[in-house]
Amino acid sequence: MMKKTKILQVAAAALVTIIILVFLEKLLMPKYMTQILEGALISEYYQEKEKDHDVIFVGDCEVYESFSPITLWEKFGITSFIRGSAQQLIWHSYYLLEETLRYEKPEVVVFNVLSMKYDVPQKEAYNRMALDDMPMSITKLKAIRASMMEEEKFITYLFPILRYHSRWSELTSEDLKYWLKRERISHNGYLMRVDTKAVTTIPTKKRLPNYEFSEICYHYLDKMTALCKENDIELVLIKAPSLYPHWYDEWDEQMRAYAEENDLYYINFLDYTDEIGIDYSTDTYDGGLHLNLSGAEKMSEYFGRILTEKYNLRDHREDAELKKIWDGKIAFYNQTIEMQFSELELLGYIKAFNKKKEEG
């Protein structure tokens, strides 16, 4: 009897400790709600009730800034979601895709090939943004193994409190407000920016000692190709029309050759900017690195046409249930546009993207 009581006591204490730690972990983890919004992108997919999309995008900022799923819906009735994150590397993209396929089987997967240039992890922060919000699974474990920088510890991905514990002294009202529930900040993975900063100069292209993409990148690209083929999904390789970082002709040739060899569709949008109608004096918010809302909508209209024609994607706009869901998304989209424009008018900048100005 005594022994039983003791076991119950210890179990109760362990349970209380675990509950406290779970709540503490949630409090200490960065929320990305009012600043560095791109950190919240990965988690948004899991909040989606209806995980059934025609198109899934994977890749870095060039995907989550260049395509608007709302436009794809409004113009073509295509349902899509962007599983993008800041400086998402190819292994992140692969594992995010592998993980997404646990929930749904899209018709088309779009991968932005800029990350082929990186063959080693770049920064812990980008790993965190890509991996922290993935639910625990074998895929996540493999993604962690593939992504970790030398100084990182595996266990800190399993128990993020071990990484973020020192944030206790930097907690802000944002952490308390979004402790248990975060808000939506993206539009099916699209991170909207309505401001404009025209292209004035572009840094000159530096010659590189070697233009060959490394084996590890091809390894993951092969895996992605195989995964899509296994699941009967069309893989589309794209290069978004960002003027910088430079996309070299040598890289482009390698991607063309790869696409041809593997019977994939590859499109470098930099070759079609006139056709798309991109004006780099009005369609970018940072001098040509990323597209703003106007640029993203133009891109989506252009790409939506390709997707519809090439892959015969169905127009779901007549589907009453889906229409109801997407009407809600459109309302939120318009509300964000309105809010960003009013902030621009009032302050001259958008709060969430101007940390320094906001901090004074």
Place this chain on the structure above:
Amino acid sequence: MVVTILTTYLITIEIGKLHTRRDIFLKENKATLSRDEKKAYREIIKAKQKKLLILCLFVDLGILAVLKYTNFAISNANAVLRLFHSQEISFMDLALPMGISFYTFQTVGYLVDVYRGKYLPEKNLGKLALFVSFFPQLIQGPISRFDDLSKTLFAEHSFDGRNVTFGLQRILWGFFKKLVIADRILVAVNTITKDPENYQGIFVFIGMLFYAVQLYADFTGGIDITIGIAQVFGIKVQENFQRPFFSKSITEYWRRWHITMGTWFRDYVFYPISISSPMLKLSKTSRTKLGEKIGKRVPVYLSSITVWFATGIWHGASWNFIVWGLMNCFVIIVSQEFEPFYSKFHNRFNLRGTYGFRLFQVMRTFLLMCSIRILDCYRDVGTSFKMFGTMFTKWRFSDVFQGALLDLGLEKSDYYVLAIGVVILVMFSLKQRSGNVWEKMENGPLLLRYAINIVLLISVITLGAYGIGYDSNQFIYNQF
């Protein structure tokens, strides 16, 4: 470690056999041998054992000497060679096994005890190997004795919930000290001591106090973890600290700080040297030539100097540690010499038992130890003394009150954590004076006990200075 274990095992077995042969021979020939014959036989056996002892010491200490002190010897030789503009000797790339000083001393202790006939040698190689390599104490001690540790190390154990609970609590407490206090304050200590050009005067004083906190929390925390792990397995490891910062004199401090090292040096270095025949001869000569009063001190002081020199160099292959050891010795000798003056003073003013005077003694000892410890912190002996000097020549209080404390790598929140942490340490030590805190806790209210443990665990996880930017695996004492 393998060589140390094997050599010690084989040689102690031989020494043991000689003990047995002697005992049997003397027993069998008890009636026939005269006292002189017995004595002569004992001496023959002793001489053989001594040869074996020396051989084993040569191997065990030789490994330690080569691996730990070769480059130190080379750097000193190079300093001499530079004077003569001769070609310098290249340093050697030697890997130092973790805890070599600890397991070597532990092994030597066992060897000497067997030689002295204190106990029989362990016949089971596995058991001896377990004693030498018992993993929790490899990192930073304590230096266990075979007869003490073997009682529980080799005994059969059944699950004991109380031991596990106490052990886990002790581990948690150790991590609290190590991660929340020691590794946090380390940042400020490093900022001050790695930049002696910019941090002088009052900063040296602050660094000195901070280092005392860091060293105490780090070392005692490490020992708590060691004792705790052992306790979980039902093994009793000797305590290594007894509230050292409450000591009223340096001699007392060394009885309460790193206890197992102090007693090791006392039993295996100080006593053997003191009663060695050269020392006895020296004692006789010095008494004759210098008189009884001074002459009797010569062998004691010489033994003390040897012990403190060895203690210093054991702590690290550098002159800083050697001078640190000798400084301790100097202070102890001076305080012994001043004892008659103290007695006169106390006879005159009768302050000895008062709370104020006891507090003064504790503060004095603490500051004295901190001052000597400065030698641990700076890159060389010269810088250490220079920085110590600046405490008296460049003392400017205003430096501290102009936000300089926040330039030491710690934020306000860190200072709050440290302040609370130190208060908890002091309170814990005060509670310890009247008995084992964990046992007291066991008898306290159930909810309070669980609450303390949960708070302690959560504090370690959230407030611990670990992760990227910290290297919490490094304990200060694991370099020794």
